[in-house]
Amino acid sequence: MTPYEQWISYYTIIRKDIVRMLRVWPQTFLPSIVTSALYFLIFGAFLGSRIGQVQGVSYIAFVVPGLVMLSVVMNSYMNSSFTMFTSKFFNRNIDEILVSPTPPWIIIAGFVSSAMLRGIITGVLVLAVALFFTHLSVYSAASIAIFIVLTSLIFALAGLVNGVYAKSIDGINIVPTFVLTPLVYLGGVFYSTELLPGFWGTLTKFDPIFYLINGLRYGFLGISDVSLATSLAILFALAGILLLTNWYLIRTGLGLKQ
Amino acid sequence: MQENALTVTHLEKTYAGGTTALRGASLSVPAGNFFALLGPNGAGKTTLIGIATGLVTPSSGALEMFGIDAFKEPERARRAVGVVPQNLNLDFFGKAIDIVVNQAGYYGIPRSVALPRARALLADLGLGGKMEARTRELSGGMQRRLMIARALVNEPRLLFLDEPTAGVDVESRRGMWKYLRTLVEKGVTIFLTTHYLEEAEQLAKRIAIIDKGAIVAHGTLDEILALDTGPTPTHEDGFRGGRLEEVYLKLTHAPANSAHL
Ligand SMILES: Nc1ncnc2c1ncn2[C@@H]1O[C@H](COP(=O)(O)OP(=O)(O)OP(=O)(O)O)[C@@H](O)[C@H]1O
Numbered sequence: 305m306t307p308y309e310q311w312i313s314y315y316t317i318i319r320k321d322i323v324r325m326l327r328v329w330p331q332t333f334l335p336s337i338v339t340s341a342l343y344f345l346i347f348g349a350f351l352g353s354r355i356g357q358v359q360g361v362s363y364i365a366f367v368v369p370g371l372v373m374l375s376v377v378m379n380s381y382m383n384s385s386f387t388m389f390t391s392k393f394f395n396r397n398i399d400e401i402l403v404s405p406t407p408p409w410i411i412i413a414g415f416v417s418s419a420m421l422r423g424i425i426t427g428v429l430v431l432a433v434a435l436f437f438t439h440l441s442v443y444s445a446a447s448i449a450i451f452i453v454l455t456s457l458i459f460a461l462a463g464l465v466n467g468v469y470a471k472s473i474d475g476i477n478i479v480p481t482f483v484l485t486p487l488v489y490l491g492g493v494f495y496s497t498e499l500l501p502g503f504w505g506t507l508t509k510f511d512p513i514f515y516l517i518n519g520l521r522y523g524f525l526g527i528s529d530v531s532l533a534t535s536l537a538i539l540f541a542l543a544g545i546l547l548l549t550n551w552y553l554i555r556t557g558l559g560l561k562q
Numbered sequence: 563m564q565e566n567a568l569t570v571t572h573l574e575k576t577y578a579g580g581t582t583a584l585r586g587a588s589l590s591v592p593a594g595n596f597f598a599l600l601g602p603n604g605a606g607k608t609t610l611i612g613i614a615t616g617l618v619t620p621s622s623g624a625l626e627m628f629g630i631d632a633f634k635e636p637e638r639a640r641r642a643v644g645v646v647p648q649n650l651n652l653d654f655f656g657k658a659i660d661i662v663v664n665q666a667g668y669y670g671i672p673r674s675v676a677l678p679r680a681r682a683l684l685a686d687l688g689l690g691g692k693m694e695a696r697t698r699e700l701s702g703g704m705q706r707r708l709m710i711a712r713a714l715v716n717e718p719r720l721l722f723l724d725e726p727t728a729g730v731d732v733e734s735r736r737g738m739w740k741y742l743r744t745l746v747e748k749g750v751t752i753f754l755t756t757h758y759l760e761e762a763e764q765l766a767k768r769i770a771i772i773d774k775g776a777i778v779a780h781g782t783l784d785e786i787l788a789l790d791t792g793p794t795p796t797h798e799d800g801f802r803g804g805r806l807e808e809v810y811l812k813l814t815h816a817p818a819n820s821a822h823l
């Protein structure tokens with residue numbers, strides 16, 4: 305395929321998924337808005353006043369980046385895993401792409417891009433909801449943008465690995481519940497990991513969310529538990545590994561072909 | 563020398579579960595005609611098409627389409643190929659027109675070109691009134707015709723039809739073959755599988771018969787029919803099919819029989 309033809313194929317994959325997302329918007333965009341509004345209500349209005357300040361800022365201001373991250377993580381991941389899994393498992397329309405001359409890396413780019421788009425859009429929606437509850441300061445807009453995009457990239461790639469590889473519907477439901485949720489909660493979305501004692505503090509260092517949330521919190525508040533350079537290096541390495549895993553799975557047909 | 567649309571050499575396939583579906587199948591399909599691959603259920607027809615179209619990974623062997631090695635350059639080899647699968651694989655929620663236009667997109671055809679082409683194809687296949695209908699609102703035969711439109715949108719030179727007439731009513735079936743004949747006249751090669759042998763007898767210039775993963779006969783229709791030499795078998799059940807049916811039954815019933823032409 306020429307680069308122009310590849311672009312059309314890439315665009316087609318994304319367009320089809322966006323049409324689907326918009327058609328089922330109460331399942332794709334609404335949940336994040338509703339749950340984050342509840343969180344803000346509880347942490348900001350009810351609990352926040354009792355918790356007081358964390359690292360020199362009000363608790364609700366501290367928790368906003370975490371809730372934005374939570375929705376970016378969940379939406380990016382679930383979009384790519386779900387879209388890939390349903391199209392390979394229920395009606396096999398993934399075959400439409402597999403029989404075409406579209407190369408594997410365009411398939412990956414297409415599925416990952418539309419999942420990132422959903423993650424980023426819901427992240428922005430949660431941010432908009434946050435504005436109803438608290439004043440948001442912005443310390444570094446560039447950091448915010450970089451870490452939101454990185455979060456969506458990493459979890460869209462991870463979700464795609466899951467979707468390509470899953471053998472049953474349980475295979476895509478288990479990971480968000482038993483892997484993603486613990487990663488998010490232990491990664492310091494709701495507290496500073498400085499507060500964690502020895503073992504748990506060390507465990508956190510193996511959680512990608514820890515690096516993402518600190519980068520994002522730095523963008524809003526100018527505070528971080530870890531250096532940004534370290535975070536970026538670790539996150540790019542992780543994205544690279546996930547990308548190669550996807551490429552290997554799709555190129556060899558493992559999980560997608562018989 | 564006449565170009566081959568498809569050349570399959572010693573193709574083997576054992577599925578992950580351990581089933582061997584192809585045992586060294588070889589055949590060649592000259593460009594520009596109907597070619598029928600016949601064989602009983604489970605003989606390996608769909609597996610062979612799956613390997614050619616990139617849905618099934620081969621265990622060993624070689625496959626070329628228009629001289630391009632499909633295992634070394636899979637994307638390039640598939641450019642000029644279309645496939646109508648045996649089992650429905652349509653997005654239930656997609657609209658007919660979108661399904662065809664998106665398929666064009668995967669081949670790198672821009673929407674401005676794909677849209678009129680998709681409309682014309684759907685109209686040709688009798689789905690002119692159903693363009694905006696969602697897949698699940700179409701009847702089984704309509705869904706099959708939609709899959710044919712989808713397979714043609716990239717203007718393939720080689721079209722695989724895996725039992726395209728299963729579940730299609732008599733009139734639509736005739737219409738379909740009439741339409742596909744016009745494609746062959748334009749130079750398209752059509753590789754089809756069917757269990758309706760009279761269909762194969764009427765359409766196909768060349769035929770291969772596959773049994774238990776191996777090709778047991780392969781040649782022009784006349785060559786295959788000439789294999790029917792013995793006395794006309796008298797069936798206890800009283801059925802007497804066409805001549806092709808008799809040859810077919812002989813070849814696929816007796817495991818020792820093998821006739822390569
Ligand atoms: N995905 C799969 N996994 C494991 N075995 C398979 C798979 N697909 C097909 N088989 C097996 O491979 C063999 C050949 O199947 P195939 O679908 O190619 O037959 P076919 O000639 O198309 O039959 P039919 O006329 O019924 O469509 C069968 O034994 C079948 O059980």
Ligand SMILES: [Mg+2]
Nearest residue numbers: 607608648724
């Ligand atoms: Mg079959």
